[in-house]
Amino acid sequence: MQQDEQKMQPRAKFLLVDDLEENLLALSALLKRDDVELLTARSGFEALELLLVHDVALAFLDVQMPDMDGFELAELIRGSERTRHVPLIFVTAGTRDQLRMFKGYETGAVDFLYKPVEPHILKSKADVFLMLYRQRQQLARELEQRTETLRLSEMFMAVLGHDLRNPLSAIVTSAHVLQHASDDAIVQKTATRMLSSGKRMGRMIEDMLDLTRARLAGGIVLKRELADLGALTERVVQEHGTGNPERRIDFQRQGELSGEWDADRLAQVASNLIGNALQHGREGTVEVRLDGSQANAVSLTVSNAGCIPPEVLPHIFDPFRGGQREGRGEGLGLGLYIVQQIVHAHSGKVEVESAGDWTIFRVKVPRRIVSVVKL
Template sequence: MTWTEGGSDFQVRPEEHPAARILVVDDHAPNLLTLEATLGDLGEVVKAHSGEEALLHLLREDFALILLDVQMPGLDGFETARLIKERERSRFIPIIFLTARSRDASHVFRGYAQGAVDYVLKPFAPEILRSKVSVFVELFLKEEQLKRQESLLRRREREALERESAYRYRLLGDAMPLCVFAASPDGRLRYGNRAWTELSGLPAEAVEDLWRSEVVHAEDQASVHAAWCHSVSTGQPFEVQFRLLRQSDLAYRWHLGRAVPERNERGRISGWIITATDIDDQKRAEEELARASAAKDAFLAAASHELRTPLAAAKMQVQLAKRKFGDELTDGPRRAFEGLDRQVDRMTKLVSDLLDVSRLLTGRLSLEVEEFDLVPLLRTSCERLQALSADHRLRLEAPARLPMRGDPGRIEQVVTNLVSNAIRYSPHGGPVELRVWAEEGQVALRVRDHGIGIPSEKLALIFERFGQAHGARYGGLGLGLTISQGIIEQHGGRIWAESRGVEGEGSTFHVRLPVQSMLS
């Protein structure tokens, strides 16, 4: 069949009809030969010697008509017809019964009840049989012709829709400010949009070997081509950064390439849509920011290191003055010395935190791992911290012993940071509860206060450098939790916080540490 195009109409001409298959079923071979000789020019005659053999043919092929002998051993014609009509694929195939019995009413009614469309008595007149069969063959061929016409029409409509979709894709792609490419299912690029032609100075179709062309920076070609081949072979999305040459000034600019597969109704990849977004300005800004951050970190590390010496000297001078003039000092100078001593300690703590953060960032925060009992360490820490605030009651719930392996000095630093925060963010006093226990090969520590709490949207912020849930009004640089997280993670553990941000309910910090440190 062919299409005649040139307008909205089309014409289908039969060029070569497929032969209609006719299934003849009879247990007598001479009868089958007679039927084949009589009907051979009307279609392909397929012979079956029994009902069982006829059913096997129907499993493999479709037929225009079935001529079925009524009286056969095994499955007779009526039972065979019943089974044929029960199967969805064959239920609408016309059946003509062949019988040598008289045309009594009960016999005829039973045949029609099983789905027969006609009866032919043996011996039959060849012209009458050919006439009956030719009607059903012609109907079958017409139906097949209609099916082919419908299929061709659907295909033409689908092709028209695909052409329209492709045209719309190109219009949409040309309207976008970023480079857009289309690729075939096997990954061959077909064309690029207007942004691509303006960038490269090349035609829209000059993209087939883009990834290995001089338009892509020589240092990026291998990696981007390998990433593209991997995406095409696996069907996974493509995302990679690379540099493209801008023809207007011969400068390479960074682009972010992304690609997703298009899939048809069967879920198979029918093509790819690729985009390349210019991120050169963003990339340069990120690099500049990274350099500035590195310079800032270097300055903080250097400044912190340089501040330790004068702070140590100031601390020593205050201690010497207190020892030398202690008995002679009046209340005013004594309070001044004590205040100076506290401020030097505070400055020393801030400098120490800055140094620890610098070591964390550079991977130089070292641990001195040993076996120790955590319970005495917690008791000593609580006694020391309790002396700093009479308004807060520190409560420790712990077993008699809890041996573990780790850096006791760093673990004490974490405990000090958590308890100090609990005190700082409970300005009206109240209890601070510590509980420690062993659980499934881990040490579990919980520090709970009843202060102002942490807003839920700030819970993720508090472990970042200089992150503070309530700003600077409660003091500190926002480094203690960052350092604590780094120490815990270096021990192979984790730390997190829980709070509803409701004043009076406070916050709860959880720490999990392996009993045997990962560094052991």
């Protein structure tokens, strides 16, 4: 099976550089194998021309050549972005001079071979670098495949999320009709449950679409306008308080809270953080604080009782992983990831601290107010 895979792989290329034809013939005879193509050059200039065209797995350079010696050639190879990764082995008939060896390694050599070359050593070294080259190729292919798979998956999520909106809208509309068309308690209870589930599904769909916007569209697009973060957050707190009457949300604010932001997106940040605290935090008060005392930025802090497990904390803002906390496992685990993306789009920062029996999320966004100069 392994032999069949090797046959399917493209031939690797070795570059042999020596000003003497007989030396090139000798090296070619020792390195000849079915899965390797040998490129030969009689000078440094010929070698550079070949490197412009071919992707080389390994290069053997003669040290003593006219016009351009092996050290100079190695420096040029290392100086190019295209060829700096090519392993270089110097082949020399000179004596084992320590200074020359240091110079060779400084120019980028990985090894020295002295003439007359021992065939077994030459083949062993070539096999090692060929294996490393094959491994790099395999990793590059796997990375490309996984990247493409991820791109297609996110495109599928975007299409699916968009297409789900229409049937979901029909379900929500029907639930509203049922609520107003019948006084029957069972019908009212069923319609209320349908509306609640429909709204939760709608939030999931929006999270999926935000994920694809952040990954495929280069980030979440903002529509900046002058807004009052205090009024936005107060509205969000009231909405969550109505939906969670058994929980207490303590909201306090201070300072100037206006700035140039995407109001809907920052409301989404506040909603996701408060919802996260209510969902994953322990019973008790959720504290929401807004601080506008700084001239250039406004800070939002959401705190709740409960601790994030140490193994989860480093990945708390990762998509599909941040939701792996204590509490009810609702949602897709995208809320905190979207918070991070929105805050970063506002050139702000978001941090989390969880120690003892308390968890605190801190958001800081610059005001970005455009000053108007009157002439």
